[in-house]
Amino acid sequence: MRLNAIETGTGDRVVVLLHGMMGSAESWWRVAPLLVANGFRVIALDLPGHGCSPRDERCTVASAADAVVATLAACAPDAAVHGIGHSYGGTVLAAVTERMPMGQVVYVDSACAFEGGAEQRALAEQYEHDRRNRRDPAWLLSSRPFYSATDAEVEARAAERFDPMTMASISVGDDVAHEPGSGSILVRAEPSAFVSDSTAARLRAAGVDVRDIPGAAHTIWYSHFEQFRAALPEFFGST
Template identity: 30%
Template structure:
């Protein structure tokens, strides 16, 4: 499936951004311009069932990865993904052939879920979102509520087939973690380090690091925007 995209900047290098579940490419609004200023043309997708992209009959990380390969330019200089988007990027990297990859609090591991509660977020109102995300500016809450209007709750099914903890990275890769991370616990983080992954923790940030602490997120990219 070809995905809807959003672009910032006109730099000579290419960075691609992949959002997590329930949101869309606008989730990067606060950090994409800063990445573009480092000399990148920044291209962010709307995953299937999100934003301006089409809904689908099925949702798996493998299908999300195939969509990235169908949509994104080959061999981007940098790929950054969050949560479920990181599961898709992990599977897409060998064929996408990005030079470097950054996975932000990635959803790679299965964990207990209340599936009905996740789907019910579709109906969340502004006040509920504000209570759930106290650190976000009001306009981010409004943007997230708008994203929910186009989100297909059936995409929650993709979380049932997560790829698991990977072995050695296919390209130089950074895992940026929340503090604490529920997605990558300490033992698994240690396994990733031993396997050749670089890890950084953004102190005090929640799961959506780039929205909870945009400045901390951008500091976490130091050395990776070269």
């Protein structure tokens, strides 16, 4: 599968951006220009069933990772690729690191794991209910007061394009877990509903650089943009 990509910038220093569930490549609209300004070529991808990428009712984390690798091979052959993945996109990114050499890898509030055993259609109905709400920018602004008007428009458009059956397929099989590697970075909302304190402590002990942002929402760069930027000088420079 070849994924839809939004590409900005030039050069051989590539950052691939992988959004979370019900997001899209556009979710990085404020992050990507800052990366380009710091000398990176940015490839923001729509994961399967999101944005303008193909749907796949048999999608798995493994097949999504394969699609990312195939797309990068076509878009950026022989480039040094770094990665930033949010939530579900972090899980996919962790699987990508097992398939191709990567530079610096950042997981944004992601435990890099998915619980299996779901019934696909029932879970898809839950996602559809959430999607209907999120298609309305006004609802997003009322439920997420830290959103800007552009944030709400981008995420409402992502919800409009989201395919619940593709995403529900991820949770149908066995549990999925990909351990972040030593030297990777985890930028974590604190407190986090997705990465517990005990998980963060375990990852620190395993060599993962865990950087907490107190009070941040799950989509950290929407609620705490400047803190997110300051947490990653490797990508955004010093502030």
